[in-house]
Amino acid sequence: MQRSPATAPTIARLIEAFHRLPGIGPKSAQRLAYHVLRAPRSEAEALAEALLEVKDSTRLCAVCQNITDADPCAVCLDPQRSDSTICVVEEPLDVAAIERAGVHRGRYHVLHGAISPMDGVGPEDLKVRELLGRLGDASVEEVILAMNPNLEGEATAGYLSRVIGAMGVRITRIAHGLPVGADVEYADERTLRAAMTHRVEIDRQEATD
Amino acid sequence: MPRIRPIRTEAIVLRQRPLGDADRICVLFSPTRGRVEAVAKGVRKPLSKMSGHVEPLSRGQFGLAQGRSLFVVTDAQTLDSWPSLHDDVQRMTEALAMAELVERSTDADISSGPLYQLLRHSLDALADTPSPPAIRWWFTLRFFDQQGYRPELEACVRCRADVGPGGNGYSAVDGGVVCPSCHGAGHGQRLSSPVFRLLRYMRRSSAESTAQVRVDAQASAELEQHLRLSLEQALDGRLRSSGFAEELARAESIGRNASRAAAEREREEQERAAV
Numbered sequence: 001m002q003r004s005p006a007t008a009p010t011i012a013r014l015i016e017a018f019h020r021l022p023g024i025g026p027k028s029a030q031r032l033a034y035h036v037l038r039a040p041r042s043e044a045e046a047l048a049e050a051l052l053e054v055k056d057s058t059r060l061c062a063v064c065q066n067i068t069d070a071d072p073c074a075v076c077l078d079p080q081r082s083d084s085t086i087c088v089v090e091e092p093l094d095v096a097a098i099e100r101a102g103v104h105r106g107r108y109h110v111l112h113g114a115i116s117p118m119d120g121v122g123p124e125d126l127k128v129r130e131l132l133g134r135l136g137d138a139s140v141e142e143v144i145l146a147m148n149p150n151l152e153g154e155a156t157a158g159y160l161s162r163v164i165g166a167m168g169v170r171i172t173r174i175a176h177g178l179p180v181g182a183d184v185e186y187a188d189e190r191t192l193r194a195a196m197t198h199r200v201e202i203d204r205q206e207a208t209d
Numbered sequence: 210m211p212r213i214r215p216i217r218t219e220a221i222v223l224r225q226r227p228l229g230d231a232d233r234i235c236v237l238f239s240p241t242r243g244r245v246e247a248v249a250k251g252v253r254k255p256l257s258k259m260s261g262h263v264e265p266l267s268r269g270q271f272g273l274a275q276g277r278s279l280f281v282v283t284d285a286q287t288l289d290s291w292p293s294l295h296d297d298v299q300r301m302t303e304a305l306a307m308a309e310l311v312e313r314s315t316d317a318d319i320s321s322g323p324l325y326q327l328l329r330h331s332l333d334a335l336a337d338t339p340s341p342p343a344i345r346w347w348f349t350l351r352f353f354d355q356q357g358y359r360p361e362l363e364a365c366v367r368c369r370a371d372v373g374p375g376g377n378g379y380s381a382v383d384g385g386v387v388c389p390s391c392h393g394a395g396h397g398q399r400l401s402s403p404v405f406r407l408l409r410y411m412r413r414s415s416a417e418s419t420a421q422v423r424v425d426a427q428a429s430a431e432l433e434q435h436l437r438l439s440l441e442q443a444l445d446g447r448l449r450s451s452g453f454a455e456e457l458a459r460a461e462s463i464g465r466n467a468s469r470a471a472a473e474r475e476r477e478e479q480e481r482a483a484v
Contacts, residue, residue, distance in 0.1 A: 023230040117305045117453035118224050118312075124456075132464070136471020151225075151265045151295070155305075155453070158298025159460055166464025167471075179255045188261025189290040 011037065063134070065110045065127040067092045075099075075108060082106045084141040088131060088160065090114045090148060098146065106144075109134065114152035115159055123159055131160075135169050145173040149194075215274040215283060218242055221328060222265045223308040227253065235263050235282065236312060237271060240325035244315045247273050247280035262287045266294045266304050268329060289329075291336045300335055302457055303345040305450045307331055310349070313444055314356055327351050334416040342429065347411050347419040349436050358443045361385030362409050367396055374402040381438035400435070403428045408435075 007015070011033055019029035036044050060066070061073035068074075075081065075095075085106030089095055095108050111126040134140065143164055147153030161171050177195035178187055187195070220237035223244075228234050231253045237245045252260040262269055262285035272283040294304045311328050315321055331348040338344050353359050365372055365388035366380060376389035378397025386405065387397035407428065411419050424432070441447055 115453060117302065117450035118309050119226075120449040120452060122453050122456050132467040133471075136467065136474060138475075151301070154295050155298060155301060158301065159453075159457060162298070162457065162460035163464040163467070166461040167468040182256055183258070186258035188264075188287050190264070190292055190295065191261050193292060 064108045065112065065130055066095055066108060067110075080105075083137075083139040085144060086131075086134065086140055086142075087144040087146050089146045090153065090156070094146060104144070106142075111156070114147060115155040116152045117155060123163075126156075128160070128163070132163065132167070135164065135167055140169060142170045142172060145171065147173070149176045215272060216242075217270065217272050218245070219268070219288070220245065220271050221268045221308075221325070221332070222263055223312045224265050225249075225263065233263070234279065238308075238311055238315065238321070238325060238328065240322045241320050242317070243319040243321045244312065244317050245273065245280060246317070247271070247282045248276060249282040249285070259285050261290075264290070264295075266291060266301070266308065266332070268332075289333075291332055293336045294332065297341075298457060300341045302450065302454045303341045304332055304335055306345055306448055306454065307335075307348050309448050309450050310352060310440070310444075313448075314352075323355055324352075327355065331416060334420065338417070338420040340420040340422075340424075342433075343420040343422065343424070344416050346432060346436060347414075347416045349440065350408070350411050353439065353443065356443065358384065358439070360408070360439060362405075362412060365391055367391040372405075374405050377405055379435045381435065381442050384439075384442075398435070398438075399431075401428065401431055404431050404435070407432065 004012075014033040014036065015026075015029045018024050018032045019026055021029075024032070036047065057069045058067050059069075059071060061068045061071055061076055063072045063076040066073055066075070082105055085104070086109050087098065087104050087106060088109045088111060089098070090111055090113060092110055092112075095110060098104050098108075109127070109131045111128065111131070113121060113126050115121060115123060115126065135143070143160075145157045145160060147157045157173055161173075164171050175194070175198045176191065177198060178184065178191060184192070218237075218239040218241060220239040223236045223238050225233045225235050228248060231251050233249050233252050235247050235249050237247060239245055249259055249263045251257050252263055254260075259282065263282060267287055268289040268291075269285050269287045271285050273280040274283050275281075291304075294300050307328060311324060315324065327348065331344055331351075334347075335341055335344045350360070361384060363372070364370065364386075366383040366385040367387055368391055370388045370390075372386050372388050376392065377400045378387035378389075378392030379385070379400040380387050380397035383397070386400060391397070392399075403424075407422065407424060410422065437447075437451065
């Protein structure tokens with residue numbers, strides 16, 4: 001980013017720091033920096049403290065590998081959740097998304113990435129060994145693979161299904177198809193094929209309600 | 210600056226990488242333009258109309274407009290999505306090895322019609338074959354031929370003597386078969402008769418015929434090693450995707466070992482509890 005001589009070096013440093021964040025362009029970085037400059041000192045201190053605290057007090061849960069400030073995390077400690085299913089996701093944000101939907105009452109496992117053969121990212125770069133360690137427990141009956149429906153997600157799911165299949169644990173993968181609000185007209189062949197293959201029968205009672 | 214007209218081209222998507230929050234950079238391989246890098250805007254959003262049409266290992270028709278540094282994909286329509294290359298991880302691994310080979314050996318703005326046809330035909334064959342590795346072997350030999358690395362299989366690469374099937378070696382450094390006497394003098398690695406015959410058969414046969422040949426595990430491992438060393442010579446390095454191919458081959462034994470280790474742990478815990 002080009003530094004203007006009219007901008008004080010300390011402000012330029014803050015602008016550069018904001019600019020390094022994902023999704024923040026040079027204009028947004030400038031706006032954020034000047035907002036912090038104009039805000040009361042207490043607001044700037046709260047921001048700085050929050051940034052340092054998140055770095056100091058968070059770690060990975062020893063069980064599910066999600067980011068947590070207490071180990072094991074709240075999800076792993078929750079006695080109301082079922083131990084029989086583990087939902088495997090690529091990133092911590094995926095756990096948050098599935099929890100918002102409220103559709104899974106089992107446990108999670110976060111891989112922290114996906115296999116990307118052409119970038120040289122393999123299973124040893126992910127939390128796969130930790131997952132296999134959990135599957136030795138006889139209480140685990142099903143592993144749900146909730147990878148993204150792209151090439152990396154498919155490579156990861158394909159690899160895990162081979163490894164976990166050899167352990168004799170049931171493996172399922174979340175369904176693929178059209179997202180809510182999409183147009184059939186614009187859907188690609190593979191999405192339509194998946195949607196047709198995994199079509200479901202409409203409950204008659206539900207249809208007449 | 211003269212304004213560059215938008216272009217339309219058929220292309221195979223070799224790979225993608227994320228750009229910003231919602232975009233991806235797609236590496237396309239076009240028969241007329243070689244390797245083209247183009248930004249597909251908004252394809253990481255759930256309702257993107259283009260996302261399924263720019264997935265790697267698919268062939269499509271693309272509209273491209275010149276952006277500031279890269280092309281921008283203005284429209285995309287899938288022509289071949291090769292579903293089995295995505296659903297079957299073994300086929301996907303072979304296809305990625307071929308795509309990486311093409312990506313690493315082609316440049317932008319260089320017409321690559323024959324290589325494009327080779328890749329397209331090989332992906333077609335891979336989608337249906339009972340023997341995915343055989344298609345990659347066949348592709349690799351044809352790739353060597355097209356790129357000027359054709360391995361010598363008829364005469365010894367050191368003394369030019371004619372070679373038969375027995376007692377030969379293979380030298381990736383010298384670029385082909387080494388006769389028994391030169392091999393005895395320490396040149397090349399062992400080349401068994403079945404692998405020698407298979408290499409010659411692949412050279413004169415179609416991908417589909419090659420896939421019908423039964424190759425035992427020992428010959429397969431030997432051929433893989435010769436091809437890997439030849440590729441390392443040609444590319445001056447390893448294919449990145451080969452690491453995953455090796456991991457995938459070990460996947461089931463990793464699972465069985467993990468299962469055995471868990472059973473052992475449980476037995477030890479039970480014994481401790483009993484004591």
